[in-house]
Amino acid sequence: MTETSQAIVIYVDADACPVKSEVYKVSERHRVKTFVVANTFLMVPQSPLIERVVVSASFDAADDWIAERARRGAIVITADIPLAHRCVSAGADVIGPTGKPFTEASIGMALATRNLMEDLRAMGDVTGGPKPFSQKDRSAFLSALDVAINRLKRAGFGLSAP
Template identity: 50%
Template sequence: MAVLVDADACPVKEEIYRVAERHRAHVRVVSNAAFRVPVGARVKRIVVTDAFDAADDWIAAHAGPRTVVVTGDILLAGRALRAGARVLKHDGREFDAASIGSAIATRAIMADLRAGMDGLLGAAGGGPPPFSKADRSHFLQALDRILVALSRQA
């Protein structure tokens, strides 16, 4: 059982380490730059090249039925789901086969809208709301629930 973390802009790495340790799950923190991870046999830092989508490619190649992928990247979420992994966003919402199609479609529509607004005066950017304590709590509960379910499948 493993947790694969798309480390770019991941606000819940410390929470992942704690919950994974409690469940004796391995953690692979994947990025294209080195950074600190806790010292321990179950946590490994994976540094990939800075090629476009290199971290996503590594995660997708290692995702499978006994893994949880933590990412905010919708396209990576789709790839991980196709590999049989469970996929969790930083705010605790889980992507699944029923939700990923609409998430990808919404992402494409929003990209088109943003592209159409380029150069307009006063066009305001958007983005997700700030990460909250409630998001952190939802994430902790969801990761714990998923790891319990995966451990029962062993």
């Protein structure tokens, strides 16, 4: 099987992911197999295209499970910058819940910013978190996911069996 005859697959880093229901809808519409990965039991729709994966509670178990499977033709949904870096390095398309794609060109800056903010928080200089998730973010995410799937289809990647 050549690389581009592989099926498109979506991996969702599901802990605290605000766009799971949007992923389910897009998965069904495009007939794309989706793995919802978490270290706790989550409800997912009953569908042959959507599979729940419960990993151990050990640190980074969900990230490791996703990163081990990331490849060209896979789409990873995560807000976790180190996981995004691992998946981009493996050739996967990576999209944050706000629709921001992580690419080879942007992941270095995203990692540097994350590390800086982590250091500032550790020193007590930054106490605020991310801005609230908005309908605009949800819309941007849906658009980015649709674009990624269509780009992979054009590149020759297939869809999951019905």
